Amino acid sequence: xxxxxxxxxxxxxxxxxxxxxxxxxxxxxxxxxxxxxxxxxxxxxxxxxxxxxxxxxxxxxxxxxxxxxxxxxxxxxxxxxxxxxxxxxxxxxxxxxxxxxxxxxxxxxxxxxxxxxxxxxxxxxxxxxxxxxxxxxxxxxxxxxxxxxxxxxxxxxxxxxxxxxxxxxxxxxxxxxxxxxxxxxxxxxxxxxxxxxxxxxxxxxxxxxxxxxxxxxxxxxxxxxxxxxxxxxxxxxxxxxxxxxxxxxxxxxxxxxxxxxxxxxxxxxxxxxxxxxxxxxxxxxxxxxxxxxxxxxxxxxxxxxxxxxxxxxxxxxxxxxxxxxxxx
Numbered sequence: 021x022x023x024x025x026x027x028x029x030x031x032x033x034x035x036x037x038x039x040x041x042x043x044x045x046x047x048x049x050x051x052x053x054x055x056x057x058x059x060x061x062x063x064x065x066x067x068x069x070x071x072x073x074x075x076x077x078x079x080x081x082x083x084x085x086x087x088x089x090x091x092x093x094x095x096x097x098x099x100x101x102x103x104x105x106x107x108x109x110x111x112x113x114x115x116x117x118x119x120x121x122x123x124x125x126x127x128x129x130x131x132x133x134x135x136x137x138x139x140x141x142x143x144x145x146x147x148x149x150x151x152x153x154x155x156x157x158x159x160x161x162x163x164x165x166x167x168x169x170x171x172x173x174x175x176x177x178x179x180x181x182x183x184x185x186x187x188x189x190x191x192x193x194x195x196x197x198x199x200x201x202x203x204x205x206x207x208x209x210x211x212x213x214x215x216x217x218x219x220x221x222x223x224x225x226x227x228x229x230x231x232x233x234x235x236x237x238x239x240x241x242x243x244x245x246x247x248x249x250x251x252x253x254x255x256x257x258x259x260x261x262x263x264x265x266x267x268x269x270x271x272x273x274x275x276x277x278x279x280x281x282x283x284x285x286x287x288x289x290x291x292x293x294x295x296x297x298x299x300x301x302x303x304x305x306x307x308x309x310x311x312x313x314x315x316x317x318x319x320x321x322x323x324x325x326x327x328x329x330x331x332x333x334x335x336x337x338x339x340x341x342x343x344x345x346x347x348x
Contacts, residue, residue, distance in 0.1 A: 021077050022046040022229070025110065026086030028054040028061060030187050030345035031125070035083070035222040036060070042226075049075045050086070055343045066106030072113045081121045083225060084110055084161075089127075089150050089347070096149055103153035107160040114164060121173040122161055123228050128178045128214075128239055128308050130155040136212065136307040140178070140237050148297070165235055175228045177221075179240040180308055182347075184218030184326065185333040189347040190301075191215070192334065193293060198255045199335045204267045206274035207303040209249035214241045214308045217326025220319040227317045239310040242323040248302075254324075258331050274299045 022039060024032050027048035033056050039046045040057075047062060048054050049072065054061035064071035066086045076082070088102035107124075114122060128134070129151035131142045146152045158176055165174040183191035197203040220242055228236070246254070253263040269277075278296035285292055321329070333339055 021080045022083065023049055023076050023080045024083045024085065025049045025064075025066060025072075026084065027057075028052045029085060030184070030189075030347055031182060031218060031221055031225075032083075032085045033057070033345070034184070034218050035085075035225050038222050038226050047075070047077075066109055067101050069109045069112060072109055073116065076113050076117055076119075079118045079120070081123070081229065082110060082114060082119055083123045085125050087125070087154070099149040099153040100156075103150075104156045104160065107157035111160055111164040115167075120168075120171055120233075121175075121229075121231075122164065123175040123177070123225060124158070124161050125225075126154045126158050126176050126178045127151065128180045128306070130158070130178065131308075133304055134306075134308070136305050137309050138239075138307075139309040140239055140311060142308075162235065169233065171233055173231055173233050174235045175231055176235070176237045177224065177228070177240050178238065179216050179221055180214040180306065182216045182218055182221055183330060185330050185339075186342060186344050187218065187330075187347060188344050190298070192330075195255060195331065195334065198252060198261070199259055201261070203252065204269050205248065205252065205265050206269050206299060207248075207271040209252070209265065209268070210247050211303055211305040212245045212247045212307040213251065214245050214306055215323060216240050216242050217319075217321065217323060217330075219321060219326065223320050224312065224317055227315065231315075236315070238312050238315065239308050240312065241308050241310045242319060242326065244323070245307050246323075254327070255331060258328060259335055271299075271303055274303070 024046055026032055027036055028050035036057055047060050049062055049064040051065040062075040064075040086106055088098045130144050130146050131138050132145040132147040134142055144155055146155055161174050165172045221240055252265055257263045278294055278299040281292045281294045282296050
């Protein structure tokens with residue numbers, strides 16, 4: 021049995037669709053119900069050891085997609101509760117249930133604002149609680165694998181920003197702003213962004229089910245990387261808005277606006293689409309390399325094709341009644 025912990029979300033739902041197509045037996049353990057696979061889903065929270073024990077069969081393969089990841093999480097202790105202690109609970113159940121394979125989705129945030137071209141050997145230099153707790157969780161799973169290295173398989177996947185149909189994260193927000201004509205380029209736009217299309221991530225999760233004992237660590241990146249000018253121009257052209265970027269704002273002014281919204285968020289307790297950390301992340305070069313090709317994996321579609329599929333689904337078709345997934 022393949023147990024997809026956190027499988028009711030964006031990546032998990034796409035992955036389970038692939039498992040269903042292959043007629044693979046799977047179950048979902050999530051604190052939220054699955055709208056797509058209600059019959060395979062069990063309510064379970066990684067913070068609740070008993071719920072995990074009750075929902076995971078003996079000798080399962082565990083896929084851990086559960087995470088606390090948004091920039092605006094409060095209280096901050098949730099990062100540790102979900103990402104670190106959740107990993108500890110999963111490993112406890114894995115020991116009790118005879119689990120020999122765990123696949124864990126970490127994040128390139130463990131590298132922080134890394135040098136362009138950072139691969140899996142990059143220096144760990146996280147800058148936020150999300151990256152910190154994901155790195156600590158990797159250590160929890162490493163310890164589990166080291167207890168029986170000849171028989172246990174640990175796969176750690178560090179995706180860059182993931183996008184795709186039905187997602188309501190940062191990439192979608194960018195695409196929506198371009199679509200409705202409200203986009204303003206902050207900075208020069210020459211910074212490059214590594215991205216990952218959700219169908220390709222799901223395919224790699226499926227591919228990694230075949231890995232043998234040992235520790236396998238991969239960044240997940242779909243190449244080639246776009247710079248922001250090229251990305252925005254391509255999206256505008258696809259949506260019939262021309263390819264020129266109309267409005268630009270210097271980085272300093274963008275950061276000032278982000279700091280103002282940070283202050284408003286603290287005063288009002290509300291969250292806003294603009295913040296200083298989001299401006300900083302938008303303007304940073306987040307360009308990563310990966311050794312995935314060495315695993316024999318070939319993504320089912322190109323990054324350009326994934327972007328076109330997403331734009332067509334979200335802005336050129338009428339899918340207003342379809343389920344959506346809110347992520348960072």
